[in-house]
Amino acid sequence: MGIKGIVKKAMEVGVGEMGFNKEGGVINWFPGHMAAATRAIRNRLKLSDLVIEVRDARIPFSSAHQDLQPQLSAKRRIIALNKKDLANSNVLNKWVCYFDSCKQDCLPINAHSRSSVRKLLELVEFKLKEVISREPTLLVMVVGVPNVGKSALINSIHQIASTCFPVQEKMKRATVGPLPGVTQDIAGYKIAHQPSIYVLDTPGVLVPSIPNIETGLKLALAGSVKDSVVGEDRIVQYLLAVLNTRGSPLHWKRVANQMEEITQISQDKPNYNPKDLRPNRRVLNASDVLYVKDVVTEVQHALYVTLSEFSGNIEDENDLECLIEHQFEALRKALKIPHKSSEARLMVSKKFLTLFRAGKLGTFVLDDVPEFNPVP
Secondary structure, three states, X not given: OHHHHHHHHHHHHOXXXXXXXXXXXXXXXOOHHHHHHHXXXXXXXXXXXXXXXXXXXXXXXXXXXXXXXXXXXOOOEEEEEEOHHHOOHHHHHHHHHHHHHOOOEXXXXXXXXXXXXXXHHHHHHHHOHHHHOOOOEEEEEEEOOOOOOHHHHHHHHHHHHHHHOOOOOOEEEEXXXXXXXXXXXXXXXXXXXXXXXXXXXXXXXXXXXXXXXHHHHHHHHHOXXXXXXXXXXXXXXXHHHHHHHHOHHHHHHHHHHHHHHHHHHHHHOOOOOHHHOOOOOOOOOHHHHHHHXXXXXXXXXXXXXXXXXXXXXOOOHHHXXXXXXXXXXXXXXXXXXXXXXXXXXHXXXXXHHHHHHOOOOOOOOOOOOOOOOOOO
């Protein structure tokens, strides 16, 4: 109940411009020109022979564009779970098994790794073999909500394509749908020959559809929704609620032990005479333990101590809120932010979010894997 209470309060307050609706329903927070871009993407989808849907590996379900799913599921599709290096590999493997059970092709990738992207392109070619005999030119479209790494993937594809096919000619393809025979110029990158396979550059920005509050918070946490729309403070409250409920900080006991050793060393540090130092004699001093006195260690230690000393009920909404408030203060000290600063809480939130999003606090998958029957 504890984390649900945090989500419920987000709904009651009505988070910023997102206009959260107590009665539920899709949350519509983007301006009209972005809606127009989504319509353009829908039209472009009609041309494609295969779709690469890029999702964030930390939120394999929440980062899907819900409004487009009927159209995407009706086409040949590969779900590319990007940022796999930031996701817990064990949980991510379970998600891959889940998609396999749904007969949906899925591949965890790192869009910045050429070898990873090449594996994806090999899968694309394999999936298109069945239509090669019918079409001389095949089109692949890449779609994804903001900050899932779509642009990074397209850039990597472009680099690979430029290496394989230095001369990238413009291609033409008749539109499929209500206006047969109409030909359009389409920007794309050639990735294969005989038949020619092009990866299309997606027009505009595909803004996420947000069916509920918790999905909105997960998208904000992953950076797919602007922080200012939800508020950094509220995003961090949700993140801390998730970490505490899962007991993640308790896994950082080793860090806490190191911090205690550092404290003891600093208190008992003797005055060494430089003449006593020898090349084969290593004296434990401040420089020897500097590597553990970084901000990540301080933050992990702060969260471990606050949770391990917590005597309340983590499932109780009020107890969880008290713990989170205590952790905000502990994080302020760990991040060395002055108490008198008028924006201290905002500064804590921004720095903590930066650490999480960069994977410095560890690897996480925020979406729970649905129950399924594994493929034999």
